[in-house]
Amino acid sequence: MESLFSSRKRDDILQNMTKQKYDVFIIGGGITGAGTALDAASRGMKTALCEMQDFAAGTSSRSTKLVHGGLRYLKQFEVKMVAEVGKERAIVYENGPHVTTPEWMLLPMHKGGTFGKFSTSIGLRVYDFLAGVKKAERRSMLNAEETLQKEPLVKKNGLKGGGYYVEYRTDDARLTIEVMKEAVKFGAEAVNYAKVSDFIYENGKVTGVVIEDVFTKKTYRVHAKKIVNAAGPWVDRLREKDHSKEGKHLQHTKGVHLVFDQSVFPLKQAVYFDTPDGRMVFAIPRDGKAYVGTTDTVYNEDLEHPRMTTADRDYVINAINYMFPELGIKAEDVESSWAGLRPLIHEEGKDPSEISRKDEIWTSESGLITIAGGKLTGYRKMAEHIVDLVRDRLKEEGGRDFGPCRTKTMPISGGHIGGSKNLDDFIQAKAAEGIKAGLSEETAKQIAARYGSNADRLFDRVPSLKDEAAERRIPVHVLAEMDYGIEEEMAAVPADFFVRRTGALFFDINWVRTYKDSLTDYMSEKLNWDGETKARHVQALEGLLHDAVVPLESR
Template structure:
């Protein structure tokens, strides 16, 4: 039984949803159906705002389905001494776990350290202890320090020469695309219209040049819809500047795109059974994570300064 505000969430209802967007005067139109857009839509709809979110592809088709599959606690930010970020990210991670335990699983990570490496026993122990405190890690998941023998027992594939031990701590593994869909479904429960394969083709403006809405094209049927909205949020990730070009507001800061590299191996070729987080000669960190019979090695994407959303 649907409540009075709840919207349908499915392909059969897309025409009705698009017609509803066109009929209602929205408070918020979110462009982009990744985890950022889904989160904004949920936040707005749960506060009673008339909300819609559209994406030109599948929901989570971009960055939100191509992550390291970890809800990070921010350990790499601690290395950069960004203390406030670690605390904030740790708290946000706890919220994700509490609200979505069916798509979020604790994953014990091994951080080995070697003679002459970036990390030593003292710095690893201190760093992980500070991390536990800042990220609000629960007692059962706080860091443990391992000897060289214990470290190699957990990860026999590690290089033995020069190993001095390891830190053992918890990250949270997730199915990033499913997490996005779960958030989008919850937004729809609160009344948000959510439609994919719906592309913003142009914007509407009043006589003073203020944004008042957008023309949205259903990429499956070719039908166009005129949608009115008090605020439009650009949550398109790597495509953020394309939308700014349509709006004519691509000035000042622009997005500098980067690429993260994920390599996936079958377990038969890479028999790793313990998730590992280690540093490389260039000072960056790399993950190697067992998941669903595969082993993924990932070089995290560096933090990028983005651009502000388009607003009326």
């Protein structure tokens, strides 16, 4: 089956875009852009999207990887946001249970800490009510002994008890990719490494974009009735091109997360805890690792490559040792890390942690529609608001009515398994197919859990790749994942696969070191790279491996 989302088809997709006139063209392939493409395409709009890096390469692969209701926003009395975002958690989970999963969270309470027993109990109850939390997942309050049973590593000195409530953990980059693939299934055309270098205007109104292929430097002129700027941290750069950056603007803040092996940090329970400076930090177990974050500092440097600094690293390590004092975590214990930017809407005189996470839509005089701010959890509602606006404008201009949003109960790619209640049975049944294809039970289950209803597409590759995998000394399922990434998830360079299609650079960095050379060779042959191109992509991956471990010296 020929895939419409193969990195070998990038040139064809861009060429085809120049021959169309779209109802809506979306700039930005993070979760907001992907969600907007799915909403628009599923309503029948002729939809196209471009991303100047890889899909999810900006903020959408560098979050805390939680689809959470924003408990801390209750402290800022952002009740409406907590209610909307809280309800969205369950929707995001139901539509893609293979990438999002419930995660019980422990909120320890200590003498002199931010959270008292009474205020925490009330806060969590209000949270449950606003977010419409189902009965089995409602909060409970624990005494000190019960809190330590959940997580024995928590600081015992001054411990009064804890709150216990549900959040949802996700793979943010895979969530973005799956939403994008579903949009493509509905007819959206999407391409990565394609940068908008200019806008096209007619009579003062924006009617198209000039796209530059980042690899070939070729340019393409693409026309659309409406242009949506969903470029995350880069939205102001596009507003500058449109000469419309006035009034409100972005304030970037940086968040850093550190990853530890469970042998160093044997965390068994996700914990949301106070730091000495009154901020809140998450510590979350995942696949034999524990990750902790995040920092929240104003950022005015390179948007493409935010880095962990020694100050960021030390802040998180100090927070860990404050709440988990028996561990004695040191800088050399850090196995990997990531740094991401929050594109927040600037509010004069506010500390980074106090700036609202709400989203806003702005329309310029030329008609450029910009979406700014917002949270991962709220991506579907943000998309609905944008596409409603596009629908209304198209209708006012004499076009057809594209009707209401259809995504509330729409599974994303890989999520076609009949809802979360079927996930365990689905994984069991799918694993049996993987075993038939020649994989071990453990590997077959891992693939079924990661790829959901698309697991067949990987299992189907196993027989034909067996000999080649043996020749290249790569396990056949690993080669199948890379092949699927290239052909059906538009992985165009090694970093796309190792960082965003698998998350391995963060959560299994030694696996990346083991397979990077042989898998890059395979990708290079498949995509016909010359020596110079291959060397450039190898160097980029080596740079990411270095930056995940070695911090920038703080000035």
